Amino acid sequence: MASKLSCDFYRQPTLDVAKTLIGKKFVHRNSKGKLSGRIVEVEAYIGEDDPACHARFGMTGRNSVMYGDGGHLYVYFIYGMYNMLNFVTEDEGVPAAVLIRAIEPLEGISEMQANRACIDERQLCSGPGKLCQAFGVKVSDTGKSLTGAEFSVVDDGIQPGQIVARTRIGIRQGRDLLWRFYDSESKFVSRK
Structure with missing residues (x-):
């Protein structure tokens, strides 16, 4: 039986949440219907001491949702696109x-x-920018609950393949931390 992850799930230590999200189903309900997909790759960003975390310089208007309770969306715009x-x-x-x-x-x-103006299913959501386009996720979604009607994450009992830990991608500092996790058997991962 599938069950929606509760707020308590997101209040756990970030590395535990990150690893456990692999294999879970992300759901976005919009005016056209339901979009869903299995999470196969994530990265963790933890606190003001993580040099790659948006909180490294303290709270700002942009990152303030990160200082709130777990279980909410934080969507930001990067590289102008x-x-x-x-x-x-x-x-x-x-x-x-x-x-x-x-x-x-x-x-x-x-x-x-x-x-996405893309037909290849393997390329639809194989990167953070791509998946936001595919799912129609916008910066204005920041702060929305992951336990509501519009956005949720569901545990449907499907187990991922072996979860691998690697370094994060596209950062200059904190590159040595093995805080990227992915399903080693998935063909939908952005990079192995």
Whole structure:
């Protein structure tokens, strides 16, 4: 029986949340219907001491949601062209989040293809910017609950392949931390 992950799930330590998200189903319900996909790759960003975390310089208007309670979306715009989807983790006051790097499309694939102008299912959500385009996730979604009607993460009992830990991608500092996790058997991962 599938069950929606609760707020308590997101209040756990970020590395635990990140690893456990692999294999779970991300769901976005919009006016056209339901889009869903299996999370196959993530990265963890933890606190003001993580040199790659948006909280490294303290709280700002942009990152303030990271300081709130776990279980909310943090979406930011990068490189002048891409949105990045993060799930806020830990308790209020601990700025941490998990970046969703890649998803295996499951439901609403034709809408995802239209959103991305891409037919190849392997390329639809094989990167953080791509998956935001495919799912129609916007910066204005920041702060929305991951336990509501619009956005949720579901445990449907499907077990991922072996979960591998590697260094994070596209950062200059904190590159030595093995805080990127992915399903080694998935063909939808952005990079192995």
